[in-house]
Amino acid sequence: MAKESPNINPEIPDNGQNMLTADACVDGILKGDRYMLSRAITIVESRAEKYRGLAIEVLDRCMPHAGDSIRVGITGVPGVGKSSFIEKLGLHVIEKGKRLAVLAIDPSSSISKGAILGDKTRMEKLSASPSAFIRPSATGSSLGGVARKTRESIILCEAAGFDVIFVETVGVGQSETAVSHMVDFFLLLVLAGAGDELQGIKRGIMELADAIVINKADGKNLEDAEKARMAYLRALHLFPPKESGWTPPVMTASALSGLHIAELWNAIEDYQKLTHENNYWDAHRKEQMRQWLHESFEDLIYQRLQDDEALNMQMKKLENEVINARISAAGAASLLFKSWIKGLHGKG
Numbered sequence: 001m002a003k004e005s006p007n008i009n010p011e012i013p014d015n016g017q018n019m020l021t022a023d024a025c026v027d028g029i030l031k032g033d034r035y036m037l038s039r040a041i042t043i044v045e046s047r048a049e050k051y052r053g054l055a056i057e058v059l060d061r062c063m064p065h066a067g068d069s070i071r072v073g074i075t076g077v078p079g080v081g082k083s084s085f086i087e088k089l090g091l092h093v094i095e096k097g098k099r100l101a102v103l104a105i106d107p108s109s110s111i112s113k114g115a116i117l118g119d120k121t122r123m124e125k126l127s128a129s130p131s132a133f134i135r136p137s138a139t140g141s142s143l144g145g146v147a148r149k150t151r152e153s154i155i156l157c158e159a160a161g162f163d164v165i166f167v168e169t170v171g172v173g174q175s176e177t178a179v180s181h182m183v184d185f186f187l188l189l190v191l192a193g194a195g196d197e198l199q200g201i202k203r204g205i206m207e208l209a210d211a212i213v214i215n216k217a218d219g220k221n222l223e224d225a226e227k228a229r230m231a232y233l234r235a236l237h238l239f240p241p242k243e244s245g246w247t248p249p250v251m252t253a254s255a256l257s258g259l260h261i262a263e264l265w266n267a268i269e270d271y272q273k274l275t276h277e278n279n280y281w282d283a284h285r286k287e288q289m290r291q292w293l294h295e296s297f298e299d300l301i302y303q304r305l306q307d308d309e310a311l312n313m314q315m316k317k318l319e320n321e322v323i324n325a326r327i328s329a330a331g332a333a334s335l336l337f338k339s340w341i342k343g344l345h346g347k348g
Helices: 022-030 034-045 049-065 082-095 150-159 203-208 219-236 261-277 280-307 309-323 329-347
Strands: 070-076 100-106 132-138 164-168 185-190 211-214 250-252
Touching (some): 022 034, 022 150, 034 150, 049 150, 070 082, 070 261, 082 164, 082 261, 100 150, 132 150, 150 164, 185 203, 185 261, 211 219, 211 261, 219 250, 261 280, 280 309
Parallel strands (some): 070 164, 070 185, 100 132, 100 164, 211 250
């Protein structure tokens, strides 16, 4: 029997003991053991050299068992009520007989780089469901409110049998487009009654959205929410048609009253049906896999450079040269690259 564990992943201390094998990881994940799933995600997220081989083997062996979920990215400005909304929508999804994994991307501490992990206390009802798994992860130095290994976490959750994956991001940020490169459906949450309804929402984010939801449409805010809905609807008409053939709906909703929560999930299922029929779903997934390869390669190269002590010493010297305007940043980067290539040939 799989080891009992909470629906929200436990923090796994690295004490150097009981090192997992790939067989144990994969076997536990495929059996739906959430404790083992949590440990596997921790290993995949780690930058420690000793875990790299294990992480790759586990991912490779889980890949044939992944890909059958619907992946939904959920973003919005801070204060829009993402966690409460996700809990309400998540409970509805579970009521429909689905198993749900929520990858909640927490803002990192600027000092420790660790996640604040507020979602552990904000999704109490959802975390109590045996059909839910919530994984808070830190953004670290990643842009756009996406953890460095979110793609890998999605694969592991799918292999563990979760057929709906929510990816909650920190907010509308500089590189939020990263979210659309790893999900099937991109949901933008906004608020009404904050002056100019479109203020602060970048055009590029709205173009990526497969649905825009004005949250907190309850009580005295209902009228303002409807006005905001019409404003966003008019704005969307100015954008070119989406390649998917889908027309993004603009809806009001409330995590408090449950307003239009069911209708939103119906829209997500309609999107899934349409894009399967017109073959966009598969084409989009394949393009995401191609991007994943490029990003993984860039990440590996960067990590290898970080691990090269001689190159790091040269980096510190060149930083001083750049800061004092004795060489351009481009020139310094070129010197570093040449040194790295020379070192590779020397090792060969």
